[in-house]
Amino acid sequence: MSGIDTATLWTVIIGLGLGSFALRFAFIGIVGSRKMPEWLMRHLRYTAVSIIPALVAPLVVWPAPTGGEPSLIHLIAACTTLAVGYFTKNVFAAMGSGALLLVGYISLFG
Structure with missing residues (x-):
């Protein structure tokens, strides 16, 4: 390491380890035994749905192989x-078709 x-x-x-522990403990240790409000549970349902597009969108708009x-x-x-x-409505079919199309197009058109 330089x-x-x-x-x-x-x-x-x-x-980072202490921060990660504190964040998890806040939800599991402190709030874990209490019932969360319905409005908070409704918002938490969309967390997983928003993470994938947030991770993928920069890779689509500014792909690393093309230098951004x-x-x-x-x-x-x-x-x-x-x-x-x-x-x-099938996640695996969507990911598979996108991956196959990407690999196919890259192999055909470079």
């Missing part, structure tokens, strides 16, 4: 994945 001394590295690792330039191949694969997922 540029980071051992003390700084361990300080960051321990700090938008790529028509990536956009077509993403739109196909979205359409297959919308019409079939």
Whole structure:
């Protein structure tokens, strides 16, 4: 590792570990035995649905293989994945079709 001394590295690792523990303990240890309000449970249902697009969108709009330039191949694969997922309501079919289309287009068009 260049540029980071051992003390700084361990300080960051321990700090992140304590922060992660505190965040989990807040929900499991403190709130775990109490009933959560209905409005909060309704909002928490959408957490998983919002994480995947937030992780995938930057990779589609600014793909690393093109140096961050938008790529028509990536956009077509993403739109196909979205359409297959919308019409079939099957996550695996959507991911599989998008992956196959992306690999196929990249192998055909580079």
